[in-house]
Amino acid sequence: MTDLLTSLLQRLRVWVLAEPGGGWPAAGTLRTPWRASRSWDRPRDRMGSEVASTADIQLSALRVMLLASVVLAGVVGLHSAVMALLRGKPWAVVIVVVVLSLLGAAIRQARRNSQGGAILLLCAVYAASLAITISTGQQPELSRLGYVLSYTTPLVAGLLINWRLALALMALNSLLFVLAVTGYQAPQLPQQDVRLPQSLFYVHAALFMFFNLCLPLAVFRLVDGMGKIQHRLRSSRELSEQVFQAGSAPTLVCGPANEVLRANKPFLLLCGLDDEQALHGLPLTELLSAPDGEPRAWRPEAGLRWCLRAGAGPREVELRSAHSIGRRLRAYGFDDVTELRRMQAHLAESVLREARATWHDPLTGLPNRGRCIQQLDALCAQGLAGPAVALLTLRISNLRQLNARYGVSACDELLQAFVRDLLAGLPAGTEVARVRGSVIALQIRACEDGDEMLVQMRRLCASLPTQAMAAAQPVVLDLVFGLVAVREQLTRQPGHIDGAELLRCCELALDMGQDPRWRQEFNGFGVFDATTARAVERGMAIEAELPQALSQGQLHLLYQPKLRPDGSLLGFEALVRWTSPALGAVSPVEFIPVAEACGLVGGITDWVVEAACAQLGRWRAGASAAAPYHVAVNLSAHDLERSDLFDMLTGALARHGVTASQLELEVTESALTRQPARALQQLQRLHEAGFTIAIDDFGTGYSSLAKLVDLPIDVLKIDRSFLRQLPGDLRRERVVRSVVSLAHSLKLRVVAEGVESGQQLAFLQALGVHGLQGYLFGRPELPGHWQDLMRHGRMPGPATTETASVTPP
Numbered sequence: 001m002t003d004l005l006t007s008l009l010q011r012l013r014v015w016v017l018a019e020p021g022g023g024w025p026a027a028g029t030l031r032t033p034w035r036a037s038r039s040w041d042r043p044r045d046r047m048g049s050e051v052a053s054t055a056d057i058q059l060s061a062l063r064v065m066l067l068a069s070v071v072l073a074g075v076v077g078l079h080s081a082v083m084a085l086l087r088g089k090p091w092a093v094v095i096v097v098v099v100l101s102l103l104g105a106a107i108r109q110a111r112r113n114s115q116g117g118a119i120l121l122l123c124a125v126y127a128a129s130l131a132i133t134i135s136t137g138q139q140p141e142l143s144r145l146g147y148v149l150s151y152t153t154p155l156v157a158g159l160l161i162n163w164r165l166a167l168a169l170m171a172l173n174s175l176l177f178v179l180a181v182t183g184y185q186a187p188q189l190p191q192q193d194v195r196l197p198q199s200l201f202y203v204h205a206a207l208f209m210f211f212n213l214c215l216p217l218a219v220f221r222l223v224d225g226m227g228k229i230q231h232r233l234r235s236s237r238e239l240s241e242q243v244f245q246a247g248s249a250p251t252l253v254c255g256p257a258n259e260v261l262r263a264n265k266p267f268l269l270l271c272g273l274d275d276e277q278a279l280h281g282l283p284l285t286e287l288l289s290a291p292d293g294e295p296r297a298w299r300p301e302a303g304l305r306w307c308l309r310a311g312a313g314p315r316e317v318e319l320r321s322a323h324s325i326g327r328r329l330r331a332y333g334f335d336d337v338t339e340l341r342r343m344q345a346h347l348a349e350s351v352l353r354e355a356r357a358t359w360h361d362p363l364t365g366l367p368n369r370g371r372c373i374q375q376l377d378a379l380c381a382q383g384l385a386g387p388a389v390a391l392l393t394l395r396i397s398n399l400r401q402l403n404a405r406y407g408v409s410a411c412d413e414l415l416q417a418f419v420r421d422l423l424a425g426l427p428a429g430t431e432v433a434r435v436r437g438s439v440i441a442l443q444i445r446a447c448e449d450g451d452e453m454l455v456q457m458r459r460l461c462a463s464l465p466t467q468a469m470a471a472a473q474p475v476v477l478d479l480v481f482g483l484v485a486v487r488e489q490l491t492r493q494p495g496h497i498d499g500a501e502l503l504r505c506c507e508l509a510l511d512m513g514q515d516p517r518w519r520q521e522f523n524g525f526g527v528f529d530a531t532t533a534r535a536v537e538r539g540m541a542i543e544a545e546l547p548q549a550l551s552q553g554q555l556h557l558l559y560q561p562k563l564r565p566d567g568s569l570l571g572f573e574a575l576v577r578w579t580s581p582a583l584g585a586v587s588p589v590e591f592i593p594v595a596e597a598c599g600l601v602g603g604i605t606d607w608v609v610e611a612a613c614a615q616l617g618r619w620r621a622g623a624s625a626a627a628p629y630h631v632a633v634n635l636s637a638h639d640l641e642r643s644d645l646f647d648m649l650t651g652a653l654a655r656h657g658v659t660a661s662q663l664e665l666e667v668t669e670s671a672l673t674r675q676p677a678r679a680l681q682q683l684q685r686l687h688e689a690g691f692t693i694a695i696d697d698f699g700t701g702y703s704s705l706a707k708l709v710d711l712p713i714d715v716l717k718i719d720r721s722f723l724r725q726l727p728g729d730l731r732r733e734r735v736v737r738s739v740v741s742l743a744h745s746l747k748l749r750v751v752a753e754g755v756e757s758g759q760q761l762a763f764l765q766a767l768g769v770h771g772l773q774g775y776l777f778g779r780p781e782l783p784g785h786w787q788d789l790m791r792h793g794r795m796p797g798p799a800t801t802e803t804a805s806v807t808p809p
Contacts, residue, residue: 057225059114061218062160066107066121068214070100076205095131099124118160122153122169125210132203133186145203147180152215159222249320250334258284258298261329270308270315270336291316300332316341361434363412364419369503372433372441376486376499379443384490390446390453391484391502393510394464398478399438402470410471418477421465435503439510450485457483458525482510482526492530508536542594545580549591550603554580557611558780559631561789562751562773565765568794570751571630571664573773574612575780576604592636601636608633609652613663615783617656619790629790632664632694637671640679646686660690666717668696680711687712694751698739709746716743720754720774727763740767 080092102124110117132146151173158166179186244251250267252260260283263276273279279287284298288306300322308315321333359371367375379386396402396418403411415438422440423432431443444460446453466477484506489497505528512535513526526532549555556579559572578586595601612631619629639645653660665686672679687693694715695708718739725732736752743750752764755774764772777795778786789795 055114057222057229058160059110060225061221062110062114062118062121063107064221065156065160065214065218066103066110066117068209068217069121069124070103070107072206072209072214076209092135095127095135099127099131102127115161118156121160122156125153125156126150128206132206143186144180145207147176149207149210150176152210155215156218159218250317250336252279252284252332252334253325254284254330254332256328258330260284260287267334270317270334288317300330306334314338364416364434366419366440367431367433369433369435372431372435372443373499373503375431375433375443376502378499379486380490380498380502383494384487386487388446388448388453389486390442390444390457391486391506392442392444392457392461393435393482393503393506394440394442394461395480395510396438396477397480398476402475406470406473406475414468414470414475418465418468425463425465427460435507439507441503441506446485448487450488453485454483454527457481461525480510480513480525482506482508482513482528484509484528488529492533505533508532538590539594541583542586542591543598545582546591546595546598546600549578549580550600550607554578555604555607555611556782557608557615559615559783559786560773560780561777561786561795562632562771563777563795564771565769566794569629569789570771571632572786573632573666573780574608574615576608577780596636596638599638601638602642605633605635605639606648609649609663610655613652613656613658616658616662619783620657630662630664630692632666634666634696635671637668637674637679640667640671640682641675645682646689649686649691650689661692664692664694664715666694666696669698672711684712687714713748715749715751715771717773718750718752718769723752723754723756723760723764723774726760733763736764737767740769744768 078096080096083092102120106117106120106124109120129146129150132149133143134146154166154169154173157169244262245265250270251264252267253262255261259281260279261281263271263279268274268276268279271279288298288308291307300319302319302321304319306317306319308317315336316338317334318337319332320335321331323331323333325331359367359374361368376391379389396415399411399415402414406414419432419434419440426432426442427444429445433441435441444457447456461479461481464479466479468475468477484502486502489502489505493501509526509528509532511526512532556577557574558577559574561572562570564570576588578588578591580586592601592604595604612633616631635645642648649663649665650660652658653663667679667683683693692715693711693713694717695711695713696717697719698716716739718736722732722736722739726736727733740750749770751771751773752760752769753773755761755764755772755776757776760774761772761776
């Protein structure tokens, strides 16, 4: 029983005090005077517990007044009602019931709506005031006390409802005050002649308890609650200030005109300030500006970036958020993105550097091959509607020699200086790229006409720098060029050519301009046109058929005799020929360079040596076996670099019973310059083994006399180009005489090739050459053609003919 009573009292206390989460079962649905107050909307203290709001305090004061009024009505009203019944005045019971009913309704309403309960309380007060006035008419002074009770209604309305209702009740009570002071006698209830003996006590008790108990308790509750709210607000302000100051995001609070009112510590640190008073009242337009310096009005849009003018240095901030505080204030949160922007700029620079490294040459800074192909692809995409462009490639052909002489660093500086001079002299709009090594590609706006374009490009090439400095030494640059008319290629191959193919064609023209086979014709300026394209296609076809030539026995040897000046047979030179089922007769001038380029020349050499040794073996086994004839075969530069060359030669000799002295090995001067040390080592070993070594086409290469002295050679062959104008060309005569004299002084035998006339024969006989070879004595033929020559050992006609001439086929 005690526990139940304690529980009821506790719940009554909670209900009266309107504590959050407590009270009678329906207390959780109470409403504030203006809007619903749900448990999750209630304010909470620092520990997260719900705290009372102003509406809760008003509701508590209302309940205090209602509880006190119920006590008042229950004690005074019930007692007076009993006494009135005993004296035959039932209306007193009606008054008490009405007042108690209004109070009961107010209590019930106060469980859901404090405003409705307060209004019902006001109605109960006015009902009590009216009951006093109309039930004590025989006692005027006592009757007027009813008006006094009504004077409390503005106070109750102002405390519990709103000031507007309080003002209205003040006006109403003013009317009652006028009635009271003018002596107005209100209508009375019947049976006023019967007095209650305690009527004075009842009225004063009601006034006393209402003024001395109900109103003070309600006011005390309001004052106490508002004090707690003020304390809580002060704590909240302190907490909010701490959160505001300690927040990680720089924040500003601005007024209606966007003037700064508050700034937290992170924002002050961002500005380099210690006191926020330095910013107080400062317009945002003076504090923040557009990052690019452009004038920009303040716009509270999240994500906009601003440059902060205050501070030790410029800072870039980004508006993170914008919130309204009440009706007039705005809070702006910022992010310092200065470092982020710096990192983004650094990243962008890194991306640009990487892109530049991807598409540019690191040494010269020019676009590289990939970038050049991209530009040419864009040009091809325009088709014939695009501009007339000449694609010109140039190469410093002697850069490798300069590297070997002056060093790589010096030649890198030379190339950089050459590029600078090149760019300075090119027409405007020219695209330049370094596509490989010492090859530079130029895309030049040119004339529409092909002939005019060629003249324009030759004139441009002639104006390019050919002098440079390497290691503080002046050097001459040997430039070769390749040219492609882009529009001509697009016309010739519409829809089937791209940037890579254009560049390949231009590089083919460049290689042809440098190739000894073509350089005399192109003079260092190769042009890729229909003729060049056919030559390239021919070379590709030869390259495709060469493997079959070796594997299917399509090669054969022809032999051209070499005679002594007296007409006796000295030997033969074996010359390889190729008859292809697909290509027909293919000249060695065509297929030997292709074989060298594709790595098949070694196989051809092996076949030639094997076939020549086999023929020597057959000749030796024949009727002229005792004749000391030899056969000369040609070795390429690639052969001199082979590690198995010696074994291959000696193996062929052994298989066919031939001595080393019967096999003469001819090498060209250019073959000795690729790897001089390796070539010298190979020739020394072969010479020691008994092979005869001959220098072929002497005078056309770049060998120095010092190297010639050191070479283990036996024979010098004068190139046919020196005999074309002999006799009669004094300069050529002096050159040939010098060569023969040099050979004699070095104890070398001299063989002149390309002898085609009797005058040449007589001139050479007079010089004392050791051997003669040319169409004057016979064209290259099959071995059977020379059976009579070998049987007699000499050629009876040409050596004694006074004047004879044979036109080469």
